[in-house]
Amino acid sequence: MALPTAAIEARGLVKRYGDVTAVDQVDLVVAANSIYALLGPNGAGKTTTLNILTTLTLPTAGTAQVAGFDVVKQAADVRRHIGVTFQDIVLDRDLTGRQVLDIHGQLYRLSRAERRQRIADLVALVQLEEAIDRDVKTYSGGMKRRLELARGLMTDPLILFLDEPTQGLDPQNRVGIWDYIRMLNRERGLTVLLTTHYMEEAEALAQRVGIIDNGKMVIEGSPAALSSTIGAELIRVQGIGDYLHFVDRLHSLEFVQRIDIDAPAGIIHIYVDNSNRRLVDVVNAASSNGFRVEDITVARPTLGDAFLHYTGRALRD
Ligand SMILES: Nc1ncnc2c1ncn2[C@@H]1O[C@H](COP(=O)(O)OP(=O)(O)O)[C@@H](O)[C@H]1O
Numbered sequence: 253m254a255l256p257t258a259a260i261e262a263r264g265l266v267k268r269y270g271d272v273t274a275v276d277q278v279d280l281v282v283a284a285n286s287i288y289a290l291l292g293p294n295g296a297g298k299t300t301t302l303n304i305l306t307t308l309t310l311p312t313a314g315t316a317q318v319a320g321f322d323v324v325k326q327a328a329d330v331r332r333h334i335g336v337t338f339q340d341i342v343l344d345r346d347l348t349g350r351q352v353l354d355i356h357g358q359l360y361r362l363s364r365a366e367r368r369q370r371i372a373d374l375v376a377l378v379q380l381e382e383a384i385d386r387d388v389k390t391y392s393g394g395m396k397r398r399l400e401l402a403r404g405l406m407t408d409p410l411i412l413f414l415d416e417p418t419q420g421l422d423p424q425n426r427v428g429i430w431d432y433i434r435m436l437n438r439e440r441g442l443t444v445l446l447t448t449h450y451m452e453e454a455e456a457l458a459q460r461v462g463i464i465d466n467g468k469m470v471i472e473g474s475p476a477a478l479s480s481t482i483g484a485e486l487i488r489v490q491g492i493g494d495y496l497h498f499v500d501r502l503h504s505l506e507f508v509q510r511i512d513i514d515a516p517a518g519i520i521h522i523y524v525d526n527s528n529r530r531l532v533d534v535v536n537a538a539s540s541n542g543f544r545v546e547d548i549t550v551a552r553p554t555l556g557d558a559f560l561h562y563t564g565r566a567l568r569d
């Protein structure tokens with residue numbers, strides 16, 4: 253089956269739990285064959301959004317189509333076209349990897365032959381040949397994530413939903429999972445919607461990123477576009493003393509485009525026209541206003557800086 257141009261299309265999604273609005277008027281369009289990342293801190297509403305799109309949770313308001321089917325009225329059709337991996341790994345530890353995949357295939361009524369074929373294919377794909385007949389309880393975190401990925405693919409989905417696919421993994425294993433996700437997208441044309449609170453993950457994988465905070469979609473776009481909307485170049489300053497006078501002074505300098513303050517980390521982000529050229533002026537402004545610079549770096553804005561700018565908070569692990 254070919255997907256409609258928009259593999260996923262949601263309008264005005266709302267989910268309320270009592271007084272908590274977990275998802276607040278979210279609009280979302282994910283193009284077929286693309287990778288989209290929902291980026292936000294814990295409690296932002298990522299899992300709830302995913303649960304609505306994968307038919308596990310009913311929305312309080314709004315509509316969504318996945319693979320062209322309505323998530324409420326055509327939930328069974330939606331399920332037939334998607335694969336899902338969950339944030340909290342739900343692998344049964346007393347089963348072997350092969351049993352986990354086989355049971356999942358049975359759940360979806362695949363024949364024995366189909367299951368055998370697909371397991372062989374997926375085990376090779378995620379490189380679990382050696383471990384597949386061992387109990388899952390002997391697996392490392394990275395191996396469990398790979399098995400989860402294979403499980404999500406057992407039904408040969410058109411659209412894969414990944415909730416925090418690398419949470420808790422070390423950087424090396426994280427990059428490994430990224431490679432699988434990219435390959436699935438490139439070689440099998442899979443559409444991927446993933447959630448993450450790692451900005452590097454969104455930056456590395458996604459063609460489009462939606463920043464979500466307090467249930468609201470704050471802004472979306474390509475990682476490069478999101479980073480560059482906030483300014484050309486960036487000077488980050490960390491230091492000691494009262495920074496209010498220093499920041500006031502910065503605001504009066506004509507080359508300063510904007511300032512974001514990451515208060516908990518004590519880092520001031522100064523967006524300027526040319527960071528190398530303005531470095532000295534920034535240091536001078538600090539010292540003449542009683543702020544002692546301890547660390548100063550010049551950088552191009554990242555998705556993390558965009559996050560701070562649009563939400564007023566830094567994203568941290
Ligand atoms: N079943 C539920 N009942 C009550 N509140 C919930 C439920 N699920 C999620 N929430 C609340 O909704 C908000 C969003 O949660 P969630 O979607 O899990 O965020 P994220 O995945 O971005 O961390 C949080 O405030 C959370 O406590």
Ligand SMILES: [Mg+2]
Pocket residue numbers: 298299300339415
């Ligand atoms: Mg979550």
